Amino acid sequence: MVQQLGYHALRDIFSRFQAADPEPKGELEHVNAYTLVVAVALSAQATDVGVNRATRALFKIADTPQKMLDLGEEGLIEHIKTIGLFRNKAKNVIKLSRILVDDYGGEVPNSRAALQSLPGVGRKTANVVLNMWWGMPTQAVDTHIFRVGNRTGICPGKDVNAVERAIEDNIPADFQHHAHHWLILHGRYTCVARKPKCNACLIRDLCQYEEKTP
Missing domain, CATH: 1.10.340.30 (Hypothetical protein; domain 2)
Incomplete structure (x- = not known):
């Protein structure tokens, strides 16, 4: 398992996510x-x-x-x-x-x-x-977040509960509300399972994944 990234790296990562998508939204449609x-x-x-x-x-x-x-x-x-x-x-x-x-x-x-x-x-x-x-700062860990967390070092953990705790314990408080959406979207569209799009990744230089795609 990769090592947990430190506070300053995490702040840099989530600052980039926030700059690219200030108000990330879940993609499930609902009316109430x-x-x-x-x-x-x-x-x-x-x-x-x-x-x-x-x-x-x-x-x-x-x-x-x-x-x-x-x-x-x-x-x-x-x-x-x-x-x-x-x-x-x-x-x-x-x-x-x-x-x-x-x-x-x-x-x-x-x-x-x-x-x-x-x-x-x-x-x-x-x-x-x-x-x-x-609007509670809860963290819904799905397969995308589990993969991204463990691949990058943002929130590594052996199971979804450990990854959830890693987010809550390590990601700066001002990013907690949108953290799981940024991570899901990153995993869904960039840090995909089979061949991550490392060349288009906002956080490539901070990510601990050793097998980066060219």
Whole structure:
């Protein structure tokens, strides 16, 4: 595993990310906190592009927990059957919608523990919702962040929880809010898995990856 980069290198890296993209945004389309929860839950082992394609029509008719319950599991399946694991995901979305209606008055809670108690909502999903909807400096570590963190030395760790802690412990506080978006976008478009685009990388000179592509 590469060594954790120091404070000054990290400040330089995130200053560059910020200059290039001051307000990075998640790419999952949503209209409120509830549709964000649903979109993130549906995105597990699926692409944002594929989820957006499926949810555009869905969210026009089911943008609240009660409307989703009214649509029903079979109606939901018709909208999301192009997404991987759609049957299990549909079950979870209907279950979490029922819980939101019965226990939370149809509102999405803004605590990690409450979000993680919902079917199909893990720590990563909860962190995405807390960050994107409520502006909390939570870090949702996906495969892109795990790869970038360990490849570059920005936030190395043996598992996603260790990488999450490395971000929280080492990245300067003023970059925490947008940190996971910058890292996801960097991993999605530049520091890609098979052949990273090192020649187009903003942080090439600070990155610890030894096998840089020409």
